[in-house]
Each structure stands twice: as structure tokens, then as C-alpha cells.
Amino acid sequence: MTVLDTELRPPEPSRGIVFWRRYRRNRAALLGLFIFAVVVLMALTAGFVDPGDPLRRAGDPLTAPFVDMATPLGTDQLGRDILSGLFYGARISLLVGVVATLVAIAIGVIIGALAGYFGGWVDDVLMRVTEAFQTIPNFVLLLTLVAILGSKIEWITLAIGIVSWTAPARMVRAEFMSLRNREFVDAARNLGVSNTSLIFREILPNALPPIIVYASVIMALSILLESALAFLGLGDPNYASWGNMIGQGRAVLRTAWYCAAIPGIAIVLTVLSFSLLGEGLNDALNPRQKQ
Amino acid sequence: MIEQSPILEIRDLKIALPEGSDRPFALDGLNLTVKPGEIVCMVGESGSGKSLSAGAIMRLLPEPHVHVAGGSINFLGEDILAKTDREMKQIRGNRISMIFQEPMTALNPQKTVGWQIDEVLKLHMEGNRAARRKHAIEMLNRVHIPDPESAYNAYPHQISGGQRQRVMIAMALSLSPKLVIADEPTTALDVTTQLQILKLIRELQQEDGAGVLFITHDFGVVAEIADHVIVLRQGEVVEQGAADQVLNHPQHPYTQALIASVPDLAPPPPKPVSTLPVVLKGTGLKKTFAAKGGLLSGKRKAVIAVKDLSFELHQGETLGVVGESGSGKTTVSRLVTRLLEADAGAVDVDGKDLLACSPSELRGMRKHIQMVFQDPMASLNPRKRVVDLIAQGPIVHGEDPEKARARARELLELVELSPAAANRFPHEFSGGQRQRIGIARALAMEPKVIVADEPVSALDVSVQAQVLKLLADLRDRMNLSLLFVTHDLRVAAQLCDCIIVMQKGEIVEAGVTAEVFADPKHPYTRNLLSSIPGRHWTPPVRNTDAA
Structure with a gap:
């Protein structure tokens, strides 16, 4: 017998549960999530674990790690506590990572969405601008911006956002170009939905998954860019950032390697965690790509 | 007529689906026989397991997730399931061949039609290049492609959809296989082309005496071409028999419902509407x-x-x-x-x-x-x-x-x-x-x-x-x-x-x-x-x- 096709299937588990199930399948992504959680925890507890200013003198200069329990990871050449620097540095690194990524994604989404949705001359103009940005090496542009704006942490973050928006813009444009001709967009247009709603309510939610995945990459790159700036001595000297610590540790690299190595490891692990996180998000958000 | 020995005989075939699927078996207890010169139609709606059964005969199931869990498949008296991969390579394309639904995706867009037919012939045919070419052109001629010589050198996108399906059929039949499996070969085609292709399959199959296993969802096509019909529903055979019997005197309620769903060709009585606004x-x-031409x-x-x-x-x-x-x-x-x-x-x-x-x-x-x-x-x-x-x-x-x-x-x-x-x-x-x-x-x-x-x-x-x-x-x-x-x-x-x-x-x-x-x-x-x-x-x- 034919059954009438109007009988509903049993309800599916909620999106959150399905998402977590898919994410969990990737072991490396779980490790990434763990490291990320540790970094976030460090940033949150910086004030409790080691109260006080990470820039103040805490012990004898260049104490090796595990020698003095007051400074468990040692001190740099000015006697500043490296552990404390790590905790406070996590704050700066995460702050720079998150804010710069938001800036980059926001610019990228707007430019990419307009170019991909409208096409034609809008697309031509916006993409030529994007290409102009892409042809200038990221870091050179960043140095220029910092030279103009000054090296306050706010400006550095903004500048990192400004140099990173081109890739997401291209990505959003590609997604929009394939989605704008889909029937559901025509269906909404046929209901009389305006262009703005079509872009932001109909198409954008469907274009988001790959962008979210890519955001983790931008975050990792932002942290690296900030560190590189600090390494060159162009970071904000009023904050203990990991890049600043490496930059200063460089001077004593041969006698006290740990001054540069410990924050270096922190950067490597954090960037790695973002990368693994991104891979897990990709598995969870775009399940079809992998099968 | 003497009872000929069957080309294909499937007994109690079971195909298991991976755990967590909507049912444990994609196909549960399929029995079917294809005799020489016979067209057996397998009909069913989507999800009935008809394409998987073709995969099982060709031994092309996505193992190990989907695998044969029981039963036997006999091809010319030999057990297909017991063959090694090397032996299967000899059988595929040579003695069993397949025609796919979408000829554009089944053909390699980068190679000419001739090259692709030649590739099949190279694997299974004796003889040099010239002999193979002659045979290929002869096959293209047999499937009634206008100007086979130029079609031999054409790329798939240069010929029409109907002609591409003809090329697929030429490829499938070029080695005179004993069994041809056609998986919805006309679904992607327009009605006029569909009819020509159906006639062609019928004609070539009668010349060669091959058995055809024809998979379709369309009862109209079944009525056009089938000798024997098998109706599948969710992996189970609900009815099988001679085409005339199943089409005109269906026994099982599901078959009856399916046939009743085929829209009637009689149009509704005309409504006097022209007076309305x-x-x-x-x-x-x-x-x-x-068409937007590029710069170059x-x-x-x-x-x-x-x-x-x-x-x-x-x-x-x-x-x-x-x-x-x-x-x-x-x-x-x-x-x-x-x-x-x-x-x-x-x-x-x-x-x-x-x-x-x-x-x-x-x-x-x-x-x-x-x-x-x-x-x-x-x-x-x-x-x-x-x-x-x-x-x-x-x-x-x-x-x-x-x-x-x-x-x-x-x-x-x-x-x-x-x-x-x-x-x-x-x-x-x-x-x-x-x-x-x-x-x-x-x-x-x-x-x-x-x-x-x-x-x-x-x-x-x-x-x-x-x-x-x-x-x-x-x-x-x-x-x-x-x-x-x-x-x-x-x-x-x-x-x-x-x-x-x-x-x-x-x-x-x-x-x-x-x-x-x-x-x-x-x-x-x-x-x-x-x-x-x-x-x-x-x-x-x-x-x-x-x-």
C-alpha cells in the first residue's frame, strides 16, 4: 500500500547536538578545543593567579625556570615574571585575535556580499579594490598602517583587521555567487523581500559555515601578525604581549633561551589550537565535504 | 520455443546497509532471472533499492558499508560473488556492461568519443588500432549516429544529449555483452529522444540476443519496453511476472496504487472559462x-x-x-x-x-x-x-x-x-x-x-x-x-x-x-x-x- 506522504518523520535531535556529535568525531579538533580552553582560562584568571602588573620587577633578572618558586618559569633581563607575562599575554593575544577577526570578517562580508549579490560593475569595482589590497604584502601594509596610526594596541588590532579582510571577501563573494541563483532566493524575491533582507536574512546565513571555519585561520594569523610586530619592537610597550616577550628575549637568546622560547611555545600552541579548531568546525559545519 | 538457460539468476539476494540507516537491508530477498533476448524491468520509487541491485551484479557496491549479506548471483552459471577482483575486471564491460542515467557525467569531457570507445576495446579486444577503430565506427553506425566518422572525433559536449546516450549504448554493446544493465537510461532525456533510445535498445538487443536488466521508475517506459516486470518497494519484491500480466492485471495493492498514480492521458472536459475575466x-x-564572450x-x-x-x-x-x-x-x-x-x-x-x-x-x-x-x-x-x-x-x-x-x-x-x-x-x-x-x-x-x-x-x-x-x-x-x-x-x-x-x-x-x-x-x-x-x-x- 502507498502511505500518504504527509506523515512526518520523527523529529531530529537539535542542531546543537548534531553539531557536537560531528565535532567530537575529530580527535585532533578535541585537542584544539582543549588548548583553546586553557588559553581562555589563562586570560580570564590572569589577575588571580599572579596578581599585579606583569611589567613590574618580581625577582632577580634572568632567573632560570624552576629555581625560585616565586617565579616558577623564571624572569627576563629586567626581572619580570615570565609566568605572569604568559597569563597577561594570553589576554592581549586573544583580544587582538578576536577583535581583528571581527573587523576582517565584517569588512569581508560586506564587500564580498555586495560584489557577489549584485555582480556587474559593483563586482568589478569592489574586486579591483580587493586585488589592490591583495597585491601589497600583508605585513608591509601592516607596518605602514602602524607607522601612520601609531602603536597603541587599539590601532594595531584595527590595522591587523584591515590587512586581513581580502580572503574572506573573496570567499563570501564566491558563496554569494553560487547562492544568489538558488531557487529559495528567487522564492523570497518573489514574495517581495527587499535586497537588504535577501542579502542578510536569506543568503548570508547559508554562506556562513565556511566563513566561520576561515575565521579560525584569521584568528591564528592575527595573533602571529601581532607577535611579529612586537618582535620588531613595534608592539604596544604598555602591555605584556607574547610577541613583546620574544622580542625582548631575543637579546639574551644565547644565555637565557627560555625568555624567548616559553612565550614562543605559547604562540605555537595557541595558533595550533585555532587551526585544529577550524578543522573540527569544518567537519561539523560542512559534513558533506569530507565524505 | 525451447527453454533457454538463463543469463542471470539472482536468488535471495540481500544487501546490508550500514548501521543507523532507516532499514537494515537495502534489498531483502531479491529473486530474478534474465533470459537471453529478454528485457526485465525493475520498477520502484526512489529508495526502493533498484540501483543497488545493479551495483551488486557489477560488484560495484560501496563496500564495506554496503555489502551483500546473503543469496547468490549467477551469471552464465558462474557465481559472481565468488569471483576475484581480477576476474571481475574481465567480466565488467566485456560480458556485462552498463548504461548510465546521465550520459554527460558518465563520459569523460576531456576525451573524444572515439578515444573512450577505444579504451573499452583496448582492454577486451584482440587486434590493432585500425581494427578497433573500424569496429568502433561500425558500432556508432549501428546506434544510428549521423556521420559516425565525425562523431568518433567529437568531444562529448559537441554532440546532443540523445547522441551522447547513443554513444554510451555503443560503448556498452561494442563487445557484444551477454547482459546489459540499463540504469534509468532515458530519464534525463526529452520524450521524443527517449522513444528513439528505447526503440534502439530494443532493436540492438534483439540483434545480439543479450539479456537486458532495465531499471526505471516510469511505468510508461515499462509498458513500452518490458518483457518481464519486477516491482520493488523498500527493498522487497512485491510483485513480478510477465509485462502484460503486471501492467494489466496487477495483483499486489502497491502495484495497483503505483499504476493508478500514472496520470491518465485523457484530458479533463473543457471548462467554459473564456467568459471569465x-x-x-x-x-x-x-x-x-x-552569451558573454571573454576578452580572448x-x-x-x-x-x-x-x-x-x-x-x-x-x-x-x-x-x-x-x-x-x-x-x-x-x-x-x-x-x-x-x-x-x-x-x-x-x-x-x-x-x-x-x-x-x-x-x-x-x-x-x-x-x-x-x-x-x-x-x-x-x-x-x-x-x-x-x-x-x-x-x-x-x-x-x-x-x-x-x-x-x-x-x-x-x-x-x-x-x-x-x-x-x-x-x-x-x-x-x-x-x-x-x-x-x-x-x-x-x-x-x-x-x-x-x-x-x-x-x-x-x-x-x-x-x-x-x-x-x-x-x-x-x-x-x-x-x-x-x-x-x-x-x-x-x-x-x-x-x-x-x-x-x-x-x-x-x-x-x-x-x-x-x-x-x-x-x-x-x-x-x-x-x-x-x-x-x-x-x-x-x-x-x-x-x-x-x-
């Missing part, structure tokens, strides 16, 4: 797709999709637009809803020209003309709940959101879906259910005209019958005016009061459906009508409630 009028519509590539010719089209749709009438692919019928549906901008012409909805509206006027006008789309998967935003999808239109047009949602729930009931559907997402529904949601969305605007672009062509036949019935019901109850675009003349016959036949962007014939079907004037219409698969077969059970 015209709600939608197209005049002199034109659309040309300018040469200019390509512009394609004329619709040239000078005019029609009238009266209140409460259903106007069918039929034609083969490339006839411009879908373009028509996009032009009248102004999802595509026409180059010239006017579309009067309720006395106002839609094409002359400013963008803001247009948004207001849109509520008068709504659309039901072809692909129920693609036409619903996957990120929105059903209730929001249906209520979206009225809300955009200023209806109070709470009221609109309450109305959306009522509409769900009207399209025979449970109110529990309201808070789900589109991917949780079957194709037919999604199309019902699409219809509810169109109805929510209380439009003057509904344009339906192939609304049932993506659905299984039994679901198709249900959705068609729903549309007809709603039309009669709510006095809707429908512009119905379809390639399927059977569907058009069921629903449309009047009909427009299009070819290459032009109307070749228009009139009351019953009259056009009974006495087609234009040769193209005659050709279309005579190509409907199974047109000589009248389904025996006419049970309108079966669906």
Missing part, C-alpha cells in the same frame, strides 16, 4: 540570453529563449505550458514573475503591467502572482523554520507577524500537513512534503495567479499523484488561476484546461487541452504526443483514491 496576460514577450575567447552567439510570446489566462483556469528542454518554457515562468527581466513585451496582472513597475511598485505587485518551484529541496531556505517560511510573505507585506504565523499553521492543514510540521526545518521533510510547504507559501499571499514551474517533476509517481490531486483540489475550492509549466504531457493532460505547446521559444500550437490532444495540428505536437512512453497502454485500475 483575464487575470494574467502576456503580450509580445521576448528574451535573449546574450571569441564571441558566442546569443541564445533566443523566448521570441514573441503572447497568451491569456482567465480566472479559475489552468493554462499548461509544455515543451521539451530548451523550448523556453521555464524562461516564460521567470518572465511573467519578473524574476528575469524580459527584453520586450508586457505582463498584465489584474490590468497592471508588471514589467513597467518601479522596484518598489513591483514588490507590492508580487503578492498577486506567486510561484511554486521545481525543486522542493532548493526552493526552501534550509535555515528557516517552516512556519517562518510560509509567514514570510504576508509579514513582508505588512501583516501582523502573530496573525501571519497563525494563518501559516492553518495553511499547513490545508495542504494536508500536520501542524507539528510548523516548527521544523525543511530538511526534515520528504520531497512531496516540501512541495506542499512550497504550495502553502504561495497560497499564504492569496495571489491572483500561481505560476507552477514543473512542480511535480522531482517527485516519485505516487507522491506526484498526491500533489497533483492537492493542486487540483485547491484550485477548484479556492478558484485559483494556474500557469502550469511542465515537460510531462501526462501531467498536463491531468490538470490543464488549456495548453500552449512551445518549441524553440515559440508557440507552435495553443488551444483547449482536450482538442489539442485529440487532434494535434502542428507536426511537432503530433510528434510529442506520439512519443509519450506507453501511450498504447491504458492503466487498468483507475482508482482516484488510491493515492
Whole structure:
């Protein structure tokens, strides 16, 4: 017998549960999530674990790690506590990572969405601008911006956002170009939905998954860019950032390697965690790509 | 006639699905026999396991997730399941060959037709290059490709869809296999081409005496070609027997329901509608797709999709637009809803020209003309709940959101879906259910005209019958005016009061459906009508409630 096709299937588990199930399948992504959680925890507890200013003198200069329990990871050449620097540095690194990524994604989404949705001359103009940005090496542009704006942490973050928006813009444009001709967009247009709603309510939610995945990459790159700036001595000297610590540790690299190595490891692990996180998000958000 | 030994014999075949699927076995206890010179049709709706059985015979199942869990497959008395991979390579292409559904994807676009036929011959045929080439051209000749020599050197995109399927058949038959498996070989083709291909398969198979296992979902095709029919439902054989027996005296209720779902070719009695007011009028519509030439590539010719089209749709009438692919019928549906901008012409909805509206006027006008789309998967935003999808239109047009949602729930009931559907997402529904949601969305605007672009062509036949019935019901109850675009003349016959036949962007014939079907004037219409698969077969059970 034919059954009438109007009988509903049993309800599916909620999106959150399905998402977590898919994410969990990737072991490396779980490790990434763990490291990320540790970094976030460090940033949150910086004030409790080691109260006080990470820039103040805490012990004898260049104490090796595990020698003095007051400074468990040692001190740099000015006697500043490296552990404390790590905790406070996590704050700066995460702050720079998150804010710069938001800036980059926001610019990228707007430019990419307009170019991909409208096409034609809008697309031509916006993409030529994007290409102009892409042809200038990221870091050179960043140095220029910092030279103009000054090296306050706010400006550095903004500048990192400004140099990173081109890739997401291209990505959003590609997604929009394939989605704008889909029937559901025509269906909404046929209901009389305006262009703005079509872009932001109909198409954008469907274009988001790959962008979210890519955001983790931008975050990792932002942290690296900030560190590189600090390494060159162009970071904000009023904050203990990991890049600043490496930059200063460089001077004593041969006698006290740990001054540069410990924050270096922190950067490597954090960037790695973002990368693994991104891979897990990709598995969870775009399940079809992998099968 | 002497009883010949069978080519293929399948006993109690079971194919297991991976854990967590909707059922443990894709195929449970399949028995079938293919004799020399016989065409066995395997019919079933999507998900019935018919394609997997072909995979099992070729030993091309996606193992280990999907694997044979029991039973035997005997090919010329030898057990296929016991063969090694190396032995299977000798059998595939040589003694068992396969014709696929979509010839464009089954052929390598980077290689010429000749190269691809030669590749098969190289593996299994003795003889040098010249001999192989001669054989290949002979095969192309046998499948009636005009100018086989030039087709040999052509790339797949340079020949038409029907010719590509002919090439596939030439490839499949070039080594005179004992068994040919055809997996929906004509589904992607237009009716006129379909008929030619079916005839060709029949003809070649009789010459070679091969057995054919023909997989299809279309009872019209079955009536056209089958000697023996097997009806599958969710992996189980519900009925099998001689074609005449199954088609004209089906025993199992499922077979009866399936056959009853095949739309009848008899059109509805004409309605006296011409006195009612015209709600939608197209005049002199034109659309040309300018092919965009790149900077370096040469200019390509512009394609004329619709040239000078005019029609009238009266209140409460259903106007069918039929034609083969490339006839411009879908373009028509996009032009009248102004999802595509026409180059010239006017579309009067309720006395106002839609094409002359400013963008803001247009948004207001849109509520008068709504659309039901072809692909129920693609036409619903996957990120929105059903209730929001249906209520979206009225809300955009200023209806109070709470009221609109309450109305959306009522509409769900009207399209025979449970109110529990309201808070789900589109991917949780079957194709037919999604199309019902699409219809509810169109109805929510209380439009003057509904344009339906192939609304049932993506659905299984039994679901198709249900959705068609729903549309007809709603039309009669709510006095809707429908512009119905379809390639399927059977569907058009069921629903449309009047009909427009299009070819290459032009109307070749228009009139009351019953009259056009009974006495087609234009040769193209005659050709279309005579190509409907199974047109000589009248389904025996006419049970309108079966669906």
C-alpha cells in the first residue's frame, strides 16, 4: 500500500547536538578545543593567579625556570615574571585575535556580499579594490598602517583587521555567487523581500559555515601578525604581549633561551589550537565535504 | 520455443546497509532471472533499492558499508560473488556492461568519443588500432549516429544529449555483452529522444540476443519496453511476472496504487472559462540570453529563449505550458514573475503591467502572482523554520507577524500537513512534503495567479499523484488561476484546461487541452504526443483514491 506522504518523520535531535556529535568525531579538533580552553582560562584568571602588573620587577633578572618558586618559569633581563607575562599575554593575544577577526570578517562580508549579490560593475569595482589590497604584502601594509596610526594596541588590532579582510571577501563573494541563483532566493524575491533582507536574512546565513571555519585561520594569523610586530619592537610597550616577550628575549637568546622560547611555545600552541579548531568546525559545519 | 538457460539468476539476494540507516537491508530477498533476448524491468520509487541491485551484479557496491549479506548471483552459471577482483575486471564491460542515467557525467569531457570507445576495446579486444577503430565506427553506425566518422572525433559536449546516450549504448554493446544493465537510461532525456533510445535498445538487443536488466521508475517506459516486470518497494519484491500480466492485471495493492498514480492521458472536459475575466496576460514577450564572450575567447552567439510570446489566462483556469528542454518554457515562468527581466513585451496582472513597475511598485505587485518551484529541496531556505517560511510573505507585506504565523499553521492543514510540521526545518521533510510547504507559501499571499514551474517533476509517481490531486483540489475550492509549466504531457493532460505547446521559444500550437490532444495540428505536437512512453497502454485500475 502507498502511505500518504504527509506523515512526518520523527523529529531530529537539535542542531546543537548534531553539531557536537560531528565535532567530537575529530580527535585532533578535541585537542584544539582543549588548548583553546586553557588559553581562555589563562586570560580570564590572569589577575588571580599572579596578581599585579606583569611589567613590574618580581625577582632577580634572568632567573632560570624552576629555581625560585616565586617565579616558577623564571624572569627576563629586567626581572619580570615570565609566568605572569604568559597569563597577561594570553589576554592581549586573544583580544587582538578576536577583535581583528571581527573587523576582517565584517569588512569581508560586506564587500564580498555586495560584489557577489549584485555582480556587474559593483563586482568589478569592489574586486579591483580587493586585488589592490591583495597585491601589497600583508605585513608591509601592516607596518605602514602602524607607522601612520601609531602603536597603541587599539590601532594595531584595527590595522591587523584591515590587512586581513581580502580572503574572506573573496570567499563570501564566491558563496554569494553560487547562492544568489538558488531557487529559495528567487522564492523570497518573489514574495517581495527587499535586497537588504535577501542579502542578510536569506543568503548570508547559508554562506556562513565556511566563513566561520576561515575565521579560525584569521584568528591564528592575527595573533602571529601581532607577535611579529612586537618582535620588531613595534608592539604596544604598555602591555605584556607574547610577541613583546620574544622580542625582548631575543637579546639574551644565547644565555637565557627560555625568555624567548616559553612565550614562543605559547604562540605555537595557541595558533595550533585555532587551526585544529577550524578543522573540527569544518567537519561539523560542512559534513558533506569530507565524505 | 525451447527453454533457454538463463543469463542471470539472482536468488535471495540481500544487501546490508550500514548501521543507523532507516532499514537494515537495502534489498531483502531479491529473486530474478534474465533470459537471453529478454528485457526485465525493475520498477520502484526512489529508495526502493533498484540501483543497488545493479551495483551488486557489477560488484560495484560501496563496500564495506554496503555489502551483500546473503543469496547468490549467477551469471552464465558462474557465481559472481565468488569471483576475484581480477576476474571481475574481465567480466565488467566485456560480458556485462552498463548504461548510465546521465550520459554527460558518465563520459569523460576531456576525451573524444572515439578515444573512450577505444579504451573499452583496448582492454577486451584482440587486434590493432585500425581494427578497433573500424569496429568502433561500425558500432556508432549501428546506434544510428549521423556521420559516425565525425562523431568518433567529437568531444562529448559537441554532440546532443540523445547522441551522447547513443554513444554510451555503443560503448556498452561494442563487445557484444551477454547482459546489459540499463540504469534509468532515458530519464534525463526529452520524450521524443527517449522513444528513439528505447526503440534502439530494443532493436540492438534483439540483434545480439543479450539479456537486458532495465531499471526505471516510469511505468510508461515499462509498458513500452518490458518483457518481464519486477516491482520493488523498500527493498522487497512485491510483485513480478510477465509485462502484460503486471501492467494489466496487477495483483499486489502497491502495484495497483503505483499504476493508478500514472496520470491518465485523457484530458479533463473543457471548462467554459473564456467568459471569465483575464487575470494574467502576456503580450509580445521576448528574451535573449546574450552569451558573454571573454576578452580572448571569441564571441558566442546569443541564445533566443523566448521570441514573441503572447497568451491569456482567465480566472479559475489552468493554462499548461509544455515543451521539451530548451523550448523556453521555464524562461516564460521567470518572465511573467519578473524574476528575469524580459527584453520586450508586457505582463498584465489584474490590468497592471508588471514589467513597467518601479522596484518598489513591483514588490507590492508580487503578492498577486506567486510561484511554486521545481525543486522542493532548493526552493526552501534550509535555515528557516517552516512556519517562518510560509509567514514570510504576508509579514513582508505588512501583516501582523502573530496573525501571519497563525494563518501559516492553518495553511499547513490545508495542504494536508500536520501542524507539528510548523516548527521544523525543511530538511526534515520528504520531497512531496516540501512541495506542499512550497504550495502553502504561495497560497499564504492569496495571489491572483500561481505560476507552477514543473512542480511535480522531482517527485516519485505516487507522491506526484498526491500533489497533483492537492493542486487540483485547491484550485477548484479556492478558484485559483494556474500557469502550469511542465515537460510531462501526462501531467498536463491531468490538470490543464488549456495548453500552449512551445518549441524553440515559440508557440507552435495553443488551444483547449482536450482538442489539442485529440487532434494535434502542428507536426511537432503530433510528434510529442506520439512519443509519450506507453501511450498504447491504458492503466487498468483507475482508482482516484488510491493515492
